[in-house]
Amino acid sequence: MTFARKWSRQTVALLSALMERPRTWQHGYELSKETGLKSGTLYPILIRLSEQGLLNSRWKDAERPGRPPRHVYRLTATGLALAREQVEVSIESESGFKPIKAGAR
């Protein structure tokens, strides 16, 4: 399956972060720290990816007792294939792909 769509740098950064640990469910805050994306940017992207069937989300019980469950995310098989494709394209492109890291905001 080929995706002709051009993704934003932020989306590619998020896909890259999710791709690093494809089997692990990750929290929003964790992804924010990893990618350097603010919550205001991160969540709209997560929502779009989820709508497009590229991201799975679920509620996971908190590790500490008495805390409410948290939302966790990981890529679907399609999302993983797309992420690999997009990250490769970004690395190969002229502008180059530089993951947005925390502190570089």
Next chain:
Amino acid sequence: MTLRAVSRRLSRQLISAAIHVSPCEREEWAQAMSREADEIPDDREALRWALGCLQASCHERLRSMRLTSWWPVRWGMALWIALLAVDALAYAGFTLNYKLGLFTAHYPYPPNVPLLEVTPLWEPMLVGAAGVVLLLAVVLILRRSRVAFGAVVSPLAIALLLFAVRFSRPESGILQTLSTAYQKSPFAMIWPIVGLAITILICLALWQDRRTPAPR
């Protein structure tokens, strides 16, 4: 009250505002953002996170709002299409009446007679059918039907096709008509262009509605 307490309180208020602003279909996501805020140990970071949540919720709220779901816009669109329908039906009525011989003695617009003579009978019939479909489109727009897009685009495509056919035939008189209008005032050409632009915008709005219907 310490700065830490103020910061946390402000964060909580921002988070509750974010949940409030968020559209119903995004409630789960708003909750997800708020739960993360509780897990952030640093107060300033939690405050920044809460601000981001509010920004994301506003973004989603704006995205869920559809201009065409606002009744004045929908009624405006319907009115414009109704005007196009009336125009098409009036043209079809006058031309058919002339063609059927009802206006031979007292046709109200004598300068148009040479043009009517060369107009084939199928043309006003086709325009009349397009006018009826446009009238149907008015109802469909007001009822927020997904079929409204097709009901507007198909008569428009017929009208553009007829215009192209007329334009390609010098005897149709369309070039002379345009030339006369241009000689009277070059600005006279702006109105058909504006009209076409409005109709295209309506088509785009209906296309958007067709893809993702606006929440009722």
